[in-house]
Amino acid sequence: MGILSDDVVVIREPEIAGEPSVITVSCPDKTGLGCDLCRVILFFGLSIVRGDVSTDGKWCYIVFWVVGRRGRETRWSLLKKRLLGVCPAVSAASGFYNWYVRQQETVAAEEKPQVFLLKFCCFDRMGLLHDVTQVLCELELTIRRVKVSTTPDGRVMDLFFITDTRELLHTRRRKDETCEQLRSVLGECMTNCDIEPANVEMAAYLQASLFLPPSITEELFILELSEESRTSFKNLSVAMDNSLSPGHTLIQIKSPDHKGILYDIMRTLKDYNIQISYGRFYSTHNGSCEIDLFVIQKDGKKIVDSNKQTALCSHLRTELFRPLRVTVVSRGPDTELLVANPVELSSKGRPLVFYDITLALKMLHIRVFLAEIGRHVIGGSEWEVYRILLADDFELSASRDKIIDVVTKILMGWE
Structure with missing residues (x-):
C-alpha cells in the first residue's frame, strides 16, 4: 500500500577529496524524523557539518552535508537503505496519506525487534x-x-x-x-x-x-564543573523568540561542537513533541555550531507558555553541555x-x-x-x-x- 522511491534518499559523494558528501531526503514528514535520520547517520560514523530542513507539515525536504572519520570507509548503499527504513512511505493513494502515515507510526511503535x-x-x-x-x-x-x-x-x-x-x-x-x-x-x-x-x-x-x-x-x-567545563558552558546559549514569525517559535542555539550534536538536539525536540518547520545547522572551523530552528508544538501552535520555554531551553542546554x-x-x-x-x-x-x-x-x-x-x-x-x-x-x-x-x-x- 505504501511505496518508497529511490528518489526519497539521494547520496552524492564528493568530487574532490576532503569535501563533504551530501545526503538529500525528500519524503512525508513525521515528528522526530530528523532525530531518526541523525541517529542512522551517527551509527555509520559520519559527522554532520551542515544541515537544512524544510517542511510544510506534510512533506519535508532535508539536506545533510556529512564527513566520515579518517581511514574509515562508509558503506553508502547500506546507509541509504537504513535511511529509507526510517522514512515514512508514500501512500499510493494520496487521499489516504494521513491515515497511512498514522498507521505506519502505530505499527512502528508496536513492533519490537526480537532479542x-x-x-x-x-x-x-x-x-x-x-x-x-x-x-x-x-x-x-x-x-x-x-x-x-x-x-x-x-x-x-x-x-x-x-x-x-x-x-x-x-x-x-x-x-x-x-x-x-x-x-x-x-x-x-x-x-x-x-x-x-x-x-x-x-x-x-x-x-x-x-x-x-x-x-x-x-x-x-x-559532578562538580571544572574550570574548563565552566568556560564551555558559558560559550553555550539557547534562546527562544516569538517575534520573528507569525506562526513559529524561533530557537537559536550556539554551542561548542561535538559528535552527534544535531542528534542530541533532535532527540530532545522529539521527546517534547516539537516539530521543526524550517531549520539550519552550521558547524564552523573553530569548533562551534550555530543552529536556527523555526518550530511549532504538536497542536500546530507556537511555544508561548513561559514555563514550557524555560523547561525546553534548560533541557537543551543540559543535553548539549553534557x-x-x-x-x-x-x-x-x-x-x-x-x-x-x-x-x-x-x-x-x-x-x-x-x-x-x-x-x-x-x-x-x-x-x-x-x-x-x-x-x-x-x-x-x-x-x-x-x-x-x-x-x-x-x-x-x-x-x-x-x-x-x-x-x-x-x-x-x-x-
Missing part, C-alpha cells in the same frame, strides 16, 4: 571486548545489554543481548555468519559460540530498573568506569557508545574484568548505564583522570 542471546567463551587478551563490539557493529547487530566476566585463570564468558537490524538472526545462515566473523577476529582463543532467542525471563532482564544505588547516581549526575556522563569510582578494592547515555522516549539510545568506550580502553591498554549494560530510570528519565570494572593493574596504563578524559573525548568526537 537474542549471544554466548561465547574465550581466553582474555588486550582489546578483546572492543574487537568483539566492532564485529557486532559491522554486522549491524545492536547490543541491548552485555555481561562480561573474567575468571582467575584468564577465561572470559561473554553474554550479549542483541537485536538484528536485518531481522535475520533467527536463520541458521545469519547465526553461522556471526559466529564465523567472531572466530576470524578472536582466532583459536575462542572456544565456543552460541546464539538463541531470549526467553521471557531473559527479556525481563532487559527492562529498565527503577533503582540504582544512590552512590552511582551521585557520581554520575552530581549529553553523556562519564566518571571513574572506587567500589571497595575495585575501580569502575561509569558512563550514562540518555534514552529516547521511543526506547532508542545514542548508537556506538559501547564501541567508543571499549575503543578508548583499548587505546589506553586497559583490560576489562567485568562489563554490564543496564537501563535505569533516574530522575524520571530512562538512561542506559555502562558499568566497566577495570583490571587491577589499570593504573600502570593511565590515571583515573586520564581515563575520564580519553573516554569523554572519544565519545564526544574530540579525539
Whole structure:
C-alpha cells in the first residue's frame, strides 16, 4: 500500500577529496524524523557539518552535508537503505496519506525487534571486548545489554543481548555468519559460540530498573564543573523568540561542537513533541555550531507558555553541555568506569557508545574484568548505564583522570 522511491534518499559523494558528501531526503514528514535520520547517520560514523530542513507539515525536504572519520570507509548503499527504513512511505493513494502515515507510526511503535542471546567463551587478551563490539557493529547487530566476566585463570564468558537490524538472526545462515566473523577476529582463543532467542525471563532482564544505588547516581549526575567545563558552558546559549514569525517559535542555539550534536538536539525536540518547520545547522572551523530552528508544538501552535520555554531551553542546554556522563569510582578494592547515555522516549539510545568506550580502553591498554549494560530510570528519565570494572593493574596504563578524559573525548568526537 505504501511505496518508497529511490528518489526519497539521494547520496552524492564528493568530487574532490576532503569535501563533504551530501545526503538529500525528500519524503512525508513525521515528528522526530530528523532525530531518526541523525541517529542512522551517527551509527555509520559520519559527522554532520551542515544541515537544512524544510517542511510544510506534510512533506519535508532535508539536506545533510556529512564527513566520515579518517581511514574509515562508509558503506553508502547500506546507509541509504537504513535511511529509507526510517522514512515514512508514500501512500499510493494520496487521499489516504494521513491515515497511512498514522498507521505506519502505530505499527512502528508496536513492533519490537526480537532479542537474542549471544554466548561465547574465550581466553582474555588486550582489546578483546572492543574487537568483539566492532564485529557486532559491522554486522549491524545492536547490543541491548552485555555481561562480561573474567575468571582467575584468564577465561572470559561473554553474554550479549542483541537485536538484528536485518531481522535475520533467527536463520541458521545469519547465526553461522556471526559466529564465523567472531572466530576470524578472536582466532583459536575462542572456544565456543552460541546464539538463541531470549526467553521471557531473559527479556525481563532487559527492562529498565527503577533503582540504582544512590552512590552511582551521585557520581554520575552530581559532578562538580571544572574550570574548563565552566568556560564551555558559558560559550553555550539557547534562546527562544516569538517575534520573528507569525506562526513559529524561533530557537537559536550556539554551542561548542561535538559528535552527534544535531542528534542530541533532535532527540530532545522529539521527546517534547516539537516539530521543526524550517531549520539550519552550521558547524564552523573553530569548533562551534550555530543552529536556527523555526518550530511549532504538536497542536500546530507556537511555544508561548513561559514555563514550557524555560523547561525546553534548560533541557537543551543540559543535553548539549553534557549529553553523556562519564566518571571513574572506587567500589571497595575495585575501580569502575561509569558512563550514562540518555534514552529516547521511543526506547532508542545514542548508537556506538559501547564501541567508543571499549575503543578508548583499548587505546589506553586497559583490560576489562567485568562489563554490564543496564537501563535505569533516574530522575524520571530512562538512561542506559555502562558499568566497566577495570583490571587491577589499570593504573600502570593511565590515571583515573586520564581515563575520564580519553573516554569523554572519544565519545564526544574530540579525539
